[in-house]
Amino acid sequence: MILPKSIWLLLAEKQIITQLKTDISTPIQFSTETKLTSEECTQLVDWIFANEKTYPALTSWLDFLRRYRITFTDIAKGMGRWNDQSSHSLGHDKWAVGWASDAMLPLANALYALKSFECNGTVLECGAFKGSSTACLSLVCEELGFDFDCADSFEGLPSGEGHYGKGDFLGTLDEVKNNVANFGTIERVNFIQGWYSDTLKVYNKPLALLWIDVDLQESTIDILDNVYDNLLPQAVTFSDGFTEGVDFVDKQIANTGGEPAGFYRYFVKNKIPYCSAPGGSKGLAMISKCDLPDMDFTVPPAIISSIIERL
Numbered sequence: 001m002i003l004p005k006s007i008w009l010l011l012a013e014k015q016i017i018t019q020l021k022t023d024i025s026t027p028i029q030f031s032t033e034t035k036l037t038s039e040e041c042t043q044l045v046d047w048i049f050a051n052e053k054t055y056p057a058l059t060s061w062l063d064f065l066r067r068y069r070i071t072f073t074d075i076a077k078g079m080g081r082w083n084d085q086s087s088h089s090l091g092h093d094k095w096a097v098g099w100a101s102d103a104m105l106p107l108a109n110a111l112y113a114l115k116s117f118e119c120n121g122t123v124l125e126c127g128a129f130k131g132s133s134t135a136c137l138s139l140v141c142e143e144l145g146f147d148f149d150c151a152d153s154f155e156g157l158p159s160g161e162g163h164y165g166k167g168d169f170l171g172t173l174d175e176v177k178n179n180v181a182n183f184g185t186i187e188r189v190n191f192i193q194g195w196y197s198d199t200l201k202v203y204n205k206p207l208a209l210l211w212i213d214v215d216l217q218e219s220t221i222d223i224l225d226n227v228y229d230n231l232l233p234q235a236v237t238f239s240d241g242f243t244e245g246v247d248f249v250d251k252q253i254a255n256t257g258g259e260p261a262g263f264y265r266y267f268v269k270n271k272i273p274y275c276s277a278p279g280g281s282k283g284l285a286m287i288s289k290c291d292l293p294d295m296d297f298t299v300p301p302a303i304i305s306s307i308i309e310r311l
């Protein structure tokens with residue numbers, strides 16, 4: 001679970017969670033102790049909502065999430081229309097909205113938490129389509145003061161892979177700019193146009209959050225090859241394309257297909273230690289740096305979905 005510093009400290013002070021390190025320096029806590037059982041997770045969420053009026057840290061955090069729940073839902077409604085350029089074989093790009101609504105809240109939560117730990121790197125989005133996740137992130141980055149880069153070909157997918165075809169998920173730069181101007185904060189977004197294998201070669205900004213929604217294994221590798229080293233120690237990576245119970249084996253990513261296979265190949269080839277888990281929305285994975293193999297998430301990341309349900 002990714003939590004703001006004030007909430008980790010509160011949970012430690014009230015001994016709701018006992019195995020925290022005393023020097024809390026990251027929004028994700030790892031531990032060698034047994035992680036919370038599902039019953040303990042439920043108790044934790046109950047405690048948070050029972051005490052939200054008592055502790056200002058809880059009030060501010062939940063208010064933030066509630067506010068973005070409404071904003072992201074409005075973005076989905078505002079941008080929601082049929083995509084007359086749809087070309088995907090199974091119609092996955094028929095609807096112009098990819099990520100918005102509650103599905104984007106785990107990323108907003110992560111940014112709120114990263115800010116509280118003064119992790120001030122850039123937010124990099126790879127995969128814009130018509131710009132719904134771009135609009136959502138532009139608003140959060142504007143409020144919290146993160147620089148925000150949106151990288152895409154703006155020509156759709158580069159090649160076929162599985163059921164995907166070249167040019168699927170096309171959103172032109174003009175279309176995306178227009179949507180972000182209408183539903184987000186266009187001034188906050190730096191657009192990087194072109195194929196990741198070219199544009200990200202020269203990318204040199206330290207990253208607080210990396211958001212990958214590119215469908216293809218090869219595109220995922222092009223991104224990771226060029227920017228994974230830019231992630232700050234506290235940074236978090238989110239990716240689309242993961243199925244719970246299929247793409248995660250313990251805390252590792254399975255070599256299935258699409259984005260998961262891209263991560264798998266990159267991490268294995270470069271012998272990079274990491275922890276991954278369902279990120280709190282359908283299809284979402286959360287990946288975090290973790291140097292010791294016997295460490296695990298103190299609180300499972302997916303708990304954010306229980307909190308979102310109860311907002």
Ligand SMILES: C[S@@+](CC[C@H](N)C(=O)[O-])C[C@H]1O[C@@H](n2cnc3c(N)ncnc32)[C@H](O)[C@@H]1O
Nearest residue numbers: 098099127128129133153156195196213214219
């Ligand atoms: C599924 S869409 C992104 C959906 C978007 N996040 C949303 O919320 O609607 C995938 C995007 O990845 C982009 N893409 C995939 N591979 C790419 C590559 N190698 N270089 C540049 N863009 C790429 C496509 O152009 C497309 O816009």
